[in-house]
Amino acid sequence: MQIIHSGDEVRQLVWSMRGRGKTVGVVPTMGALHDGHVSLVRKSVELCDHTIVTIFVNPTQFAAGEDLEKYPRTFDADCQAVKAAGAVCVFSPSITEMYPDGCSTFVDPPAVALPLEGISRPEHFRGVTTIVAKLFNLIPATHAVFGSKDYQQLKVVEAMVSDLNFGIQIVAGGIIREPDGLAMSSRNRYLSPADRASALSLSAALRGAKELARGGETDIAKLEAAMQKSLAGVDKLEYATIVDANTLQPMQTLRSPAQALIAARVGTTRLIDNERIL
Amino acid sequence: MQIIHSGDEVRQLVWSMRGRGKTVGVVPTMGALHDGHVSLVRKSVELCDHTIVTIFVNPTQFAAGEDLEKYPRTFDADCQAVKAAGAVCVFSPSITEMYPDGCSTFVDPPAVALPLEGISRPEHFRGVTTIVAKLFNLIPATHAVFGSKDYQQLKVVEAMVSDLNFGIQIVAGGIIREPDGLAMSSRNRYLSPADRASALSLSAALRGAKELARGGETDIAKLEAAMQKSLAGVDKLEYATIVDANTLQPMQTLRSPAQALIAARVGTTRLIDNERIL
Numbered sequence: 191m192q193i194i195h196s197g198d199e200v201r202q203l204v205w206s207m208r209g210r211g212k213t214v215g216v217v218p219t220m221g222a223l224h225d226g227h228v229s230l231v232r233k234s235v236e237l238c239d240h241t242i243v244t245i246f247v248n249p250t251q252f253a254a255g256e257d258l259e260k261y262p263r264t265f266d267a268d269c270q271a272v273k274a275a276g277a278v279c280v281f282s283p284s285i286t287e288m289y290p291d292g293c294s295t296f297v298d299p300p301a302v303a304l305p306l307e308g309i310s311r312p313e314h315f316r317g318v319t320t321i322v323a324k325l326f327n328l329i330p331a332t333h334a335v336f337g338s339k340d341y342q343q344l345k346v347v348e349a350m351v352s353d354l355n356f357g358i359q360i361v362a363g364g365i366i367r368e369p370d371g372l373a374m375s376s377r378n379r380y381l382s383p384a385d386r387a388s389a390l391s392l393s394a395a396l397r398g399a400k401e402l403a404r405g406g407e408t409d410i411a412k413l414e415a416a417m418q419k420s421l422a423g424v425d426k427l428e429y430a431t432i433v434d435a436n437t438l439q440p441m442q443t444l445r446s447p448a449q450a451l452i453a454a455r456v457g458t459t460r461l462i463d464n465e466r467i468l
Numbered sequence: 469m470q471i472i473h474s475g476d477e478v479r480q481l482v483w484s485m486r487g488r489g490k491t492v493g494v495v496p497t498m499g500a501l502h503d504g505h506v507s508l509v510r511k512s513v514e515l516c517d518h519t520i521v522t523i524f525v526n527p528t529q530f531a532a533g534e535d536l537e538k539y540p541r542t543f544d545a546d547c548q549a550v551k552a553a554g555a556v557c558v559f560s561p562s563i564t565e566m567y568p569d570g571c572s573t574f575v576d577p578p579a580v581a582l583p584l585e586g587i588s589r590p591e592h593f594r595g596v597t598t599i600v601a602k603l604f605n606l607i608p609a610t611h612a613v614f615g616s617k618d619y620q621q622l623k624v625v626e627a628m629v630s631d632l633n634f635g636i637q638i639v640a641g642g643i644i645r646e647p648d649g650l651a652m653s654s655r656n657r658y659l660s661p662a663d664r665a666s667a668l669s670l671s672a673a674l675r676g677a678k679e680l681a682r683g684g685e686t687d688i689a690k691l692e693a694a695m696q697k698s699l700a701g702v703d704k705l706e707y708a709t710i711v712d713a714n715t716l717q718p719m720q721t722l723r724s725p726a727q728a729l730i731a732a733r734v735g736t737t738r739l740i741d742n743e744r745i746l
Binding site for chain 2: 197211298300328330349
């Protein structure tokens with residue numbers, strides 16, 4: 191396992207790979223890797239000649255009062271998981287490597303960042319687009335693999351890549367779920383047994399909406415009401431909505447492509463989940 | 469002369485050059501090339517194996533009411549000037565190539581963008597950092613050459629490159645002046661003969677401040693007062709100031725590195741100029 195901490199070093203490595211005509215995949219993560227991340231690493235390993243997994247808990251995407259300090263750090267286990275998934279290179283910079291004193295340029299995210307998470311976490315996507323731009327500049331890869339659980343993040347990154355002309359292909363991985371339906375998340379380890387039971391209502395609400403849609407229901411208000419009913423047991427429902435899957439703009443009547451997205455607090459843990467409805 | 473309009477095409481070209489181990493210089497311009505630009509192209513040609521000159525009048529760095537529509541377009545003469553300077557490749561995209569519908573990601577400029585031009589033209593540097601980021605992503609060059617007449621722009625681009633980890637070396641060209649001292653600018657062609665005479669007070673004020681400083685004057689207030697006196701004939705003085713040459717923050721007593729910067733309207737034309745004082 192090659193562990194790189196220096197931005198210059200990882201850039202040199204990627205340039206040397208590309209100079210030899212190789213494809214390079216990057217899988218940006220905040221560590222605390224679970225099977226969802228592992229599936230992304232595997233996807234990159236299948237697609238590309240070389241894969242670099244980045245592990246960096248990015249402070250600029252956490253607001254004050256969010257879980258930056260307690261965010262799980264499991265570096266050694268993460269490296270084992272990367273290795274098991276078939277990759278051999280981890281880029282793990284320090285905070286001062288990524289944000290030295292005086293660093294003050296940010297990437298203002300695209301319009302698709304404004305609804306949903308953009309309302310719940312107004313600074314979040316600015317931190318995401320900034321760190322992703324920085325990582326893409328340090329790692330001039332051919333492909334970057336992002337998960338779909340953070341569906342809006344995926345759309346934000348796709349739009350940023352297109353708007354700012356990054357020469358990298360964004361590849362989306364699917365959502366990996368526990369056997370009972372809970373979407374895998376680094377934050378699931380915060381859940382108490384009672385929280386864990388309550389958290390199942392997110393995926394249940396999405397499945398329920400999808401079944402109603404398959405059964406012919408096209409009234410978004412009714413579909414959303416059904417999701418909200420399923421989510422009655424969560425501690426705080428931030429949103430449970432069905433929107434245009436590309437723009438994330440609301441719709442009145444179900445039409446393709448439609449994505450259902452949920453954000454809710456269970457105990458003190460904030461969870462998100464989503465599903466293509468049509 | 470190779471003229472490229474497509475972003476994908478120029479990226480392919482640059483990758484093929486770099487894949488052969490060549491250095492590539494990019495010289496971003498808005499066209500209307502004068503001897504100042506030509507000196508930048510020459511610098512790139514001397515430094516790098518290949519040079520790409522970009523010609524794009526970037527709408528996002530003009531505010532409403534500024535001179536976007538009347539900004540001089542002299543494409544054929546520009547290509548001749550590029551050729552005479554020893555470069556053979558021009559990237560000249562359309563507005564829809566650079567800003568397709570829905571394009572909504574911007575680069576929020578660094579702190580050094582806030583004073584001076586940041587006050588006079590609050591949206592300007594956001595447009596500059598955004599287009600420069602886009603061009604650097606389309607043209608993954610080893611070097612980029614920027615002029616020093618837009619001194620704050622040079623500092624903004626340097627900070628952006630460092631903050632966002634662009635793998636490109638910024639090279640600064642000097643200010644090229646007319647024999648009478650007027651800094652070359654694409655906007656000089658707007659000046660009437662009377663404006664032209666009045667415009668000389670910018671470079672005269674800078675020379676005067678430098679002479680006073682050489683004579684031992686270290687009181688910034690006195691140095692700035694002398695500049696303002698020299699500039700009494702301009703139609704609107706926006707600023708005439710001496711600041712830290714790196715941070716562009718004010719200083720009370722002259723210390724190195726100190727940069728004098730002026731922005732003023734002469735007739736309807738906005739001119740800027742600057743000089744290292746110490």
